[in-house]
Amino acid sequence: xxxxYIEKVDDVYRIAGTRVWLDSIVYTFWRGQTAESIAQSFPxxxxxxxxxxxxxxxxxxxxxDSYLKKNQLDSSPRNQVLAFWLSRSIFRLPQWWKI
Numbered sequence: 469x470x471x472x473y474i475e476k477v478d479d480v481y482r483i484a485g486t487r488v489w490l491d492s493i494v495y496t497f498w499r500g501q502t503a504e505s506i507a508q509s510f511p512x513x514x515x516x517x518x519x520x521x522x523x524x525x526x527x528x529x530x531x532x533d534s535y536l537k538k539n540q541l542d543s544s545p546r547n548q549v550l551a552f553w554l555s556r557s558i559f560r561l562p563q564w565w566k567i
Contacts, residue, residue, distance in 0.1 A: 473520025481535065483517050491536060493521040 473484050481490035488510055496506050503522055507515045525532055 471520065473517060474524045480539075481532070483513060483521055486512050486517070488513060488517075490521055490525070490532070491539065493518060494525055494532070494536065497522060497525075 474481055474490055475484045476482075482488060483490065483493065492510070493506060496509065497503075501509070503515060503518045507513050507518045510518075
């Protein structure tokens with residue numbers, strides 16, 4: 469059976485069944501985090517979710533790269549600071565909180 473790990477909702481690629489954007493997984497992976505550490509940073513995700521997302525990306529690389537470029541935060545200092553803190557998982561929700 470072929471399981472779908474990525475879904476497109478309102479022109480945003482998300483991890484299926486969650487509100488976590490594929491962008492978050494890809495950018496975190498590019499910064500050198502392992503699939504295991506990414507799964508720990510997003511309590512709503514399992515290692516299977518993260519591995520599925522990391523498999524989806526190279527299989528659709530050209531399309532996802534253009535999607536990421538189109539949706540990239542602009543380079544204003546305010547957005548750079550916001551992206552930095554969000555990437556540090558400092559705003560993680562408690563595990564009982566369902567996203």
